[in-house]
Amino acid sequence: MKFLEYQVKERFRAAGIPIPDGRLARNPDEAALAAGALGSVVVKAQVPIGGRGKAGGIKLARTPVDAKRAAGEILGMTIKGYTVREVWCETAQEITRELYLGLTLDRDARKPVLILSAQGGMDIEEVAQTHPDAIAKLHPDPWRGPLAFEVRDLIFRAGLGPLQAQLTPLVTKLYALGRTYDALTIEINPLALTRDGGLVAADAKLEIDENALFRHKDLHGADESDEDPLEAEAKRRKLTYVRLEGSIGVIGNGAGLVMNTLDLVEREGGHAADFLDIGGGAKADVVHSALELLAGDPRVKGILINIFGGITRGDEVAHGIIDATRDLNLKLPLVVRMTGTREEEGRQLLKEAGIPPEAGASAAARKIVELAAAGTSRPAAAS
Amino acid sequence: MSILLSSQSRVLVQGLTGREGTFHAEQMKAYGTNLVAGVSPGKGGTTHLGVPIFDTVADAKRETGADVSGIFVPAPFAADAIMEAAAAGIGLIVCITEGIPLYDMVRARAFVEDAGVELIGPNCPGLVTAGQAKVGIIPNHINREGSVGIVSRSGTLTYEVIQGLSQAGVGQTTSVGIGGDPILGLSFSEVLRLFKEDPATRAVVMIGEIGGSDEEAAAEAVIGRNFGKPVIGFISGRTAPPGKRMGHAGAIISGNTGTASSKVQALKRAGAEICDTIEEVVAAAGAAVDQPSSAAHR
Numbered sequence: 001m002k003f004l005e006y007q008v009k010e011r012f013r014a015a016g017i018p019i020p021d022g023r024l025a026r027n028p029d030e031a032a033l034a035a036g037a038l039g040s041v042v043v044k045a046q047v048p049i050g051g052r053g054k055a056g057g058i059k060l061a062r063t064p065v066d067a068k069r070a071a072g073e074i075l076g077m078t079i080k081g082y083t084v085r086e087v088w089c090e091t092a093q094e095i096t097r098e099l100y101l102g103l104t105l106d107r108d109a110r111k112p113v114l115i116l117s118a119q120g121g122m123d124i125e126e127v128a129q130t131h132p133d134a135i136a137k138l139h140p141d142p143w144r145g146p147l148a149f150e151v152r153d154l155i156f157r158a159g160l161g162p163l164q165a166q167l168t169p170l171v172t173k174l175y176a177l178g179r180t181y182d183a184l185t186i187e188i189n190p191l192a193l194t195r196d197g198g199l200v201a202a203d204a205k206l207e208i209d210e211n212a213l214f215r216h217k218d219l220h221g222a223d224e225s226d227e228d229p230l231e232a233e234a235k236r237r238k239l240t241y242v243r244l245e246g247s248i249g250v251i252g253n254g255a256g257l258v259m260n261t262l263d264l265v266e267r268e269g270g271h272a273a274d275f276l277d278i279g280g281g282a283k284a285d286v287v288h289s290a291l292e293l294l295a296g297d298p299r300v301k302g303i304l305i306n307i308f309g310g311i312t313r314g315d316e317v318a319h320g321i322i323d324a325t326r327d328l329n330l331k332l333p334l335v336v337r338m339t340g341t342r343e344e345e346g347r348q349l350l351k352e353a354g355i356p357p358e359a360g361a362s363a364a365a366r367k368i369v370e371l372a373a374a375g376t377s378r379p380a381a382a383s
Numbered sequence: 384m385s386i387l388l389s390s391q392s393r394v395l396v397q398g399l400t401g402r403e404g405t406f407h408a409e410q411m412k413a414y415g416t417n418l419v420a421g422v423s424p425g426k427g428g429t430t431h432l433g434v435p436i437f438d439t440v441a442d443a444k445r446e447t448g449a450d451v452s453g454i455f456v457p458a459p460f461a462a463d464a465i466m467e468a469a470a471a472g473i474g475l476i477v478c479i480t481e482g483i484p485l486y487d488m489v490r491a492r493a494f495v496e497d498a499g500v501e502l503i504g505p506n507c508p509g510l511v512t513a514g515q516a517k518v519g520i521i522p523n524h525i526n527r528e529g530s531v532g533i534v535s536r537s538g539t540l541t542y543e544v545i546q547g548l549s550q551a552g553v554g555q556t557t558s559v560g561i562g563g564d565p566i567l568g569l570s571f572s573e574v575l576r577l578f579k580e581d582p583a584t585r586a587v588v589m590i591g592e593i594g595g596s597d598e599e600a601a602a603e604a605v606i607g608r609n610f611g612k613p614v615i616g617f618i619s620g621r622t623a624p625p626g627k628r629m630g631h632a633g634a635i636i637s638g639n640t641g642t643a644s645s646k647v648q649a650l651k652r653a654g655a656e657i658c659d660t661i662e663e664v665v666a667a668a669g670a671a672v673d674q675p676s677s678a679a680h681r
Contacts, residue, residue: 105485107565107595107633111490125638142489182486211632212484214459242627255563255630256537256592259620264660266622275623277630280401280520280538282480308539308546309521310508311403338523340542361543362660 001208001222003050007087007184008204015177017170018200022090031071032064034089039090043070048222050123050205055079060092081228093202098190099160100124101171103178111139112267114146114175116158116167120190146175166199181219184211190271230274230297237289239276243320246271249294249303249332249370251287253278253312261306264362270369273300280311287320288327295328302333302372306361307340314346322353333371337364385512385557386532386577386584387475387501388451392516395420395443395473398455399466400431407455407479408432414523417515419447440471453509453518454478461505462487467497477518477569478504485632488566495568496657502568503609506540508630511545521545521558528556531674532578535590536563536572536597536631540619540661544588547665553672556584564629565594571601579610586613587657588664588673591641591646593633594622607653613671614655617664618643 003147005009009019023034024046035041044055052058057079061067067089100120101362106113119127119134128135136158140146151171155164162321170191178186179354184207190204192202206251208216234241244262248270252258255277262272274294278286307317338346348356358364394411398404399421409432412418420434420443427438437443441454452468454461454477466527468476469491476495483491483505495502497619508518514528525542527549535541541560548555559574561567571589578584591598598618606614621643622631625636636642647657656671658664 003444053500105489105565106450108597108600110566111489112486112654129639142493179486182484184485203552209485211458211482212486222516240630242624242629244624252539254537254539255533255634256541256590257539257543259537259592259623259634260540260543260661261628263619263621263625269661275627275629279630308542310522310538310542311407340525340539362662 001213001219001220003206004046004048004086005044006086006203009175010199011206012201014175014206017173017177018198019204020061020093020200020202022088022127023197025087025089026085026321027075028072029362031089031208032068035061035064035067038089038091040092042092042141043066043074043080044088044090045066045074045077045084046086046088047079047084047322048185049080049082053081057084059216071378072281076210093192093200094195095190095192095202096195097193099193100127101174102187102189103175103183103189104185108141111141111142112178114138114154114171116154116160118159140175145179146172148172161194163199172201172205178196181206181216182209183207184209209364223280230293234276234293237293239286239290239293240274240279241293244272244274246273247299247301248272248368249297249300250306251276251278251290251294251303252272252306253308257306257308261304261361261365264365265304265369267285268369270365270372273297278312282312282317283322284316284320287317288324291324291330292328295330297330300332301375302335302368304368305334305336305340306362306364307336309340309342309346311348312341314340314344315349318346320347325355333368334352334369335364335368339362347379385515385572386581387557387559388510388516388518390417390515392451393417393419393447393449394453394454394516394518395422395440395447395449396453397422398435399423399469400426401455404455405432409588410523410587410609411453411517414511414517416518417448419449431647440473442465444471444473446516449473450554451475452477454480454540456480458484459480460563462491463490464492465502469495469500472498472500474500476500476502477507477509478502478568478594479507479509479519481506483564485566487565492566492568501627503559504562504568506564507562508541510557510559512557513555516629518639519560521560526558526604527554528664530556530585531668532581532584532587533558533590534574534578534587535560536592536633537590537619538563540590543661544590544664547661551665551669553665553669556581563592563599565633571597575601575605575610579605581614585613586668588668589617591618591629592618592634593618593623593636593643594631594641596640599649602653606650606655610654612613614650615664615667616647616655616657617661618646618657633667
């Protein structure tokens with residue numbers, strides 16, 4: 001779950017991480033009011049994605065009239081698929097230096113990692129590649145968190161020794177906030193050093209671990225319904241779905257198997273329209289829901305279902321497929337490949353319903369690519 | 384011979400009385416696994432699937448001598464279950480559960496390391512030593528005894544390989560699913576080192592996928608350094624777009640890291656044979672151990 005800048009900054013303020021004074025505006029008049037109260041402001045589009053500045057979603061406004069105009073231009077803009085519905089107007093800072101401070105998970109070290117850099121304001125992965133020496137890292141013990149001396153050491157290694165008195169509490173607070181919210185990433189970029197010598201979070205990013213949402217039920221992140229409507233619908237159906245650019249609908253169980261199915265479709269000369277993993281132990285209703293989702297996508301010219309049962313049972317999947325093809329009156333070409341736990345029962349059910357299953361994954365991929373290309377519709381199932 | 388698990392292993396299941404725990408523990412028993420106990424807090428003193436249930440892992444270990452645990456408890460409690468097993472001194476912990484919060488896992492992982500025990504998973508299908516024992520959810524009927532070791536980040540793709548090999552008459556020593564999460568117990572490198580030392584394993588199939596750099600690390604640190612056995616590699620997600628999480632929490636290309644081509648190149652450099660399809664994997668593994676593989680060319 002991602003958060004908008006102002007949502008993160010509210011949490012920064014509560015945690016004692018300094019932020020510029022700011023106000024949220026949902027229309028140009030509110031932006032003018034904000035500028036009237038704050039003076040020179042930066043008007044910033046609130047979207048849960050990077051690259052706002054380049055897209056024209058950040059503008060400096062010196063007067064309320066400027067702010068009104070800037071907000072008028074930014075509100076309603078579409079930035080990488082997200083419509084801007086709110087702008088955050090905050091006091092313009094006189095920035096003398098831009099730093100970077102972030103917390104994320106380091107897969108290789110299997111630990112959280114705090115990252116501090118004297119080169120802020122740009123993409124940290126880019127800095128890591130072009131100037132690896134400009135980045136200092138600390139892997140705090142996940143049980144006790146970073147100790148003060150470890151944080152000081154991090155700051156000195158980043159070449160920011162003169163700022164250590166101000167930076168140490170900031171690093172500690174950011175870590176605590178990240179832990180509290182199960183952050184996959186929490187980032188201040190840039191962390192701005194201002195003309196008066198203060199440090200302030202000029203931007204803020206937070207993405208929390210979806211697996212941990214059960215303990216953050218009170219949190220409301222960014223509205224991500226602007227992302228692809230199919231992905232949003234899949235989310236409502238609690239399906240693991242990723243929209244791709246092709247025309248073959250793919251459903252399977254297990255991430256690796258579905259990824260391989262996409263690769264096989266490509267190899268046979270087709271292109272998958274999606275990645276859809278019904279997961280382990282899926283019941284008939286999940287299969288039904290998955291088929292319904294793909295059947296509603298006009299780009300889909302044929303559907304390939306690839307099931308290898310471990311925790312998933314073939315008979316359950318077969319029931320879902322049979323019910324869905326009947327309920328949806330599905331006319332698209334459909335190829336099913338099924339093996340694994342309770343495959344005999346599942347395959348028998350499918351045969352009886354007029355959907356003879358394929359034995360091999362490559363053969364099934366070849367068949368659906370052929371059928372979709374030929375535009376053949378599926379023969380009506382025996383009822 | 385085999386790695387990690389054998390017919391001598393004394394297996395307990397945490398979450399045995401639950402729906403998934405019951406279904407899969409029955410399958411494990413049917414495969415011949417020496418299931419000695421179950422742990423379900425509050426149900427101690429009862430019996431389920433013919434084995435005693437204990438309230439704690441420590442009790443189960445003391446009373447039954449269990450040395451391997453399979454974990455089937457729901458995600459919010461799974462990290463605690465892992466640590467309970469580690470604290471009780473269970474030598475091999477296999478966590479099947481998917482969806483464990485990552486901060487829970489980094490803590491559990493550190494705890495397991497301090498306890499000096501091994502963890503497989505989470506979000507994994509577990510492991511099978513063909514003809515001897517199984518902990519996890521790999522279907523029973525697909526395994527066949529032989530000399531190929533399998534290590535994989537995927538569940539269902541592992542089954543594909545096992546079934547393909549068995550149908551081609553190529554058996555396995557141990558098949559290990561290490562899991563699809565970003566924070567895992569045993570990595571490719573560690574499992575490959577075990578296969579290297581196992582005299583019964585004559586070739587290894589390694590099934591990787593996009594995301595992270597575990598495959599690259601294993602290529603450099605293990606496969607490229609006098610591994611001494613053929614390694615057949617396969618990477619799924621070659622057509623996956625960057626920045627999208629492909630089902631597994633760990634399957635995401637971020638920036639330039641985690642791409643299929645980076646993994647394929649590292650494995651090739653290290654001397655592994657890279658295959659494009661599971662059928663090719665089966666044929667290559669069959670050739671490597673010099674057993675009939677005609678069925679692989681269907």
